Structures are given as C-alpha cells and as structure tokens.
Amino acid sequence: MADDGPCGVFPVPEPKGVPAIVLAGGCFGTLEGKVAHGLVRGGDRFTVRAVVDHTLAGRDAGELVTGIATGVPIVSTVSEALMCAADATVAVVGYAPHGGRLTAELRELLRECATKGLDLVSGLHDYLSDDPELEDLVASKGSTITDVRRPPPPSRLRFWDGSVHSVRSTRVAVLGTDCGVGKRTTARLLTAELKSRGLTSELIYTGQTGWMQGGRYGIIFDSLMVDFAAGELEGAILACAADVDPDVMVIEGQAAMRRPGCSGGSTLMLSAAVSGVILQHAPGRCWFDGLAGLPSCRIPTLASEITLVEHFGVPVVAVALNLAEVAAGESHRVVAHCQADSGNRPVVDPVNDGVGAIAEAVAHLVPDRTR
Secondary structure, eight states, X not given: OEEOOOTTSOOOOOOSSEEEEEEOTTOTTSGGGHHHHHHHHOOSSEEEEEEEOGGGXXXXXXXXXXXXXXXXXXXXXXXXXXXXXXXXXXXXXXXXOTTOOOOHHHHHHHXXXXXXXXXXXXXXXXXXXXXXXXXXHHHHHTOOEEETTOOOOGGGOOOOOSGGGGOOSEEEEEEESSTTSSHHHHHHHHHHHHHHTTOOEEEEEOSHHHHHTTOSEEOOGGGSOHHHHHHHHHHHHHHHHHHTOOSEEEEEOOBBSSOTTOBOHHHHHHHTTOSEEEEEEOTTOSBOTTOTTSTTOBOOOHHHHHHHHHHTTOOEEEEEEOOTTSOGGGHHHHHXXXXXXXXXXXXXXXXXXXXXXXXXXXXXXXXXXXX
C-alpha cells in the first residue's frame, strides 16, 4: 500500500535508524547522486547498510563521499546488497535528476526490491504509487511505498500570514549560486557546530533528503503549490518554535537566486524572515548545472550575488565554497579570488575546513535571550 507523502507535513514520531539499502543506479559520485550522498553522510531516519550502483561496485561509499571509509559497501545488485544487509527493510531511491524522473534501470531495481518485501521510499516526481505493477507487488508483500514528494491536498496546506515575525529564534538561510552546491550539507554542519558552541539550534529542511535524513521540521519546497510554499515554511518554523524555541534555526536553501526554471532563494529568505544568509558557491562552475551554453545561464559572479541578496535587506554573513570541481593545484588561487569578491566576510570550505568561522558569524546575529 502507499503511505501518504510527508511533503508539507511535519514528521510524526517513528523508529529511528531503520536499516536500509540505497538505490543509486549509476549516479553515485555525480551531482545526480546527492540524495544517496546525503544518506551515506548520516541521518536519523535510516541507517544505510549498502548502496546499489554497478558503476562503482567494490568501493566504500563513505570513502567516496567523505574521504573516510565507513564500511558501507557499493554493490552491483539488490541481491548482493541484501547479502550485506540481511536486516534491511527499506529501499531508498538515492537518485535526484533534474525533473525527478524514474528511469527504466531504477524501476527494475525497485521492482526487484518490491518482490523481496522491502518498503520503498522515493523522492522522485514520478510517484511510485502511481505505477500499478509496483503498487500490486508491494501490496502483495504487505509492504509500503512512501512518495516523499507527493503533496497533501490544498485543504491541508497553510497560506503565509506573517506569524513568523512573532518567532524569537534567529533565522539564517543557506542559499546557493546554483543547484547541487552543498547547501544542505553546510546547513547540517552549521546546525551541529552551533550546538557544540552552546546555542540551541534546529535545521529547517526544505528538500527530500532532509526528510530522509530524519529532519524534525521542514517542507519539501519543490513539490508544493506556489501559493502555499511560503506558508508551509512559515508553519514549519512556527512548529519548531512551539516545540523547541531554539536560539537559531538554519533554513536549508533550494535552487538558486537567479537560476532559470528553479529559483527559490528569495521566497525562502523572505517568508522565513531571516536575519542573515550564508551563500554557498561552486567557483569551479561557469554555467548553471545542466544548462551550459544557454542564454542567461552563466552563473553570476560571487560579488554580484552577494549584492543581489543584500538588495533584499538581508546581510550575507559568510560564504561557503564547494571546491569539488576545482583542480587541486588551483584551490588556493580560487579561494583567494573568492575572498576578494566577498569583502570582509568569512570564506570557508565547510567539508575540509569546518564551519567554525560561519558559526561565529551567525552567533553575532543572536541576541542575548537571558536579558
């Protein structure tokens, strides 16, 4: 049977660390594998036991993502995955292409998982529960399908009403100059770093991976009707404030300020009423991912993006860099150039340098709540 999608609905208590296999289907190690990468990095909802990707079989998934072996093997088939992970009860789609379409290869992997009685979890825009064969297979095994991006009906969605301005928590948004630049990873690292410094903090997720990683509060922005996206984000912030009232809420950004077809930065920044922005940038890219050579699809300069954000009346307090597409010998020069473009703001590579400097900049935005 199909579970209701969690899109726009706050997560309910459930078992944590459910053993799972991740279906990458040839995308691991690429930008389209960002969901799989996030799940391998960690989370509370699932514990990844194995990754299915025939192109990288035999490698350690953690080593490819973080440089540190984690004992999560990459294997070629579902059968091999279940040999490594006999306790796995869930198969999670780790593929995140533009448009969220289901491929024939991935569908075959899902069909095999369904025949073995695994629950299926997918964040694709092609809903698995709309596939009659998959639905019948899952029903015959007493398993479930969770289409993370299936939105609730409009009657269950809220419209933005300004209540966010009553929330005491300092809100900061991690926005990006493109898709797939590491906004979610930086947001997670920042949330953890703030906690380590004695500031209560919560991540407000806005994408499918945030839910899959076990985020407590958030929405799935790109599956909501435009009229309700701002209101649902506001609702997540209000719920977080009512339950936790943290010092800081870190808002995960989506897409980019000026990317044609899927821009979302200004909506998130304004509807969350943020006090500051961390801007994530991939200096190794010249064009928006997947749009090379098209008119108006060259990525703007870092300096101009900072200026654009601040035209909305919100300061950019730090810059986070994704250097994955920068040659090792060029990194120092590229970082120096970004530092010059960013003025006096901290500029860091969160994965390799940590987010201490970003956390320090955010901490300066937090008022003394003991007064």
